[in-house]
Amino acid sequence: MKDYHINVFYSEEDEGYIADIPDLKYCSAFGETPEEAVREVLIAKAVWLETAKVEGKPIPLPRYRPAIYQVGI
Numbered sequence: 001m002k003d004y005h006i007n008v009f010y011s012e013e014d015e016g017y018i019a020d021i022p023d024l025k026y027c028s029a030f031g032e033t034p035e036e037a038v039r040e041v042l043i044a045k046a047v048w049l050e051t052a053k054v055e056g057k058p059i060p061l062p063r064y065r066p067a068i069y070q071v072g073i
Helices: 034-054
Strands: 007-011 016-020 028-031
Touching: 007 034, 016 034, 028 034
Parallel strands: none
Antiparallel strands: 007 016, 016 028
């Protein structure tokens, strides 16, 4: 099974790392290190998915693929 792609990048403005999941609108998290940002976004993902389920909202399938992985498709 595919899982959701996670982007991680450094934010000068926030002076830390941001991790986000493009397939889950507004699902992102902050950390002082890349590892912390990923840990936090995994928690945010679980909450996002549970909330969508409880509220009966659609849960998108994992679709996002960075351009680097789209070569040869």
